[in-house]
Amino acid sequence: MRIALAGKGGAGKTTISATLARLKARAGAQVVAIDADSNPNLGTALGIDPELLARSGSLPFSLVSRRLGSAALTAPIDEVVRTHGLEGPDGVRVVSMGAPGHADEGCLCSAHVTVSALLSDLGGAPGTVAVVDMEASPEHLSRGTARHADVLLLVTEPYFRSLEAVRRLAELATELPIETVAVVVNKVRSAAESEAVADFCDRHGLTRLGEVPWSDDVTRADQAARPLLDTAPDGAAVAAIAELSTRLQQTVSVR
């Protein structure tokens, strides 16, 4: 199952991606976490040593051949993940799309194509769960980087602008062959907020698959630069992400 997470800036994509990835690994899956944000944070959220992250490279563009009009990895997927991935807690392997090294350097087209090819080949790896943490921009959809995801989770805060961003992303996603597109509401503080989001989703034909409460556990973990799953494993936010993981298993036909 290949799960991509998108949404407005700061909605909670990285927090949910990292926690979901580790919960899937604990449940027995081989998990590849892909940091597809050019301002990468997923490694730290998973619990990988920041010094190790700083020393490690990102996916080289030479991994992809663009001959014959389509992009394909030039090496077997297992080898790519083994060679270019870092192993994190619970055995999750993380690979990074990379960040610009210099100002005025140009676009990141090749990095997007590399993520897309990686995701495509992960589809043929049985028992593997890919979790892709995307950047806060519709570019992953307009470029089609996420086209090989089986599930697109649109993470939103319970506020109008965040919901509007998700509505626009959902519209773009209908033009890609993604089997399941669903909303995950994060930072919910009250039943009224939950109901307002449900109402918005109903009006716009959006399916809700998960709801994560506002929790000081999350901000505390972030302040300490530690994974939520390690600092508050029994808290309400982790419980809600575990429920999301179960729902994904029940809802998505691809394993």
Ligand SMILES: Nc1ncnc2c1ncn2[C@@H]1O[C@H](COP(=O)(O)OP(=O)(O)OP(=O)(O)O)[C@@H](O)[C@H]1O
């Ligand atoms: N359920 C929650 N309760 C309280 N704070 C949260 C919750 N989820 C996320 N946060 C906080 O919101 C901020 C953004 O979270 P996160 O980095 O996961 O979002 P993001 O969507 O990945 O952001 P970006 O668009 O910058 O990549 C962080 O400070 C995080 O600690």
Ligand SMILES: [Mg+2]
């Ligand atoms: Mg993020």
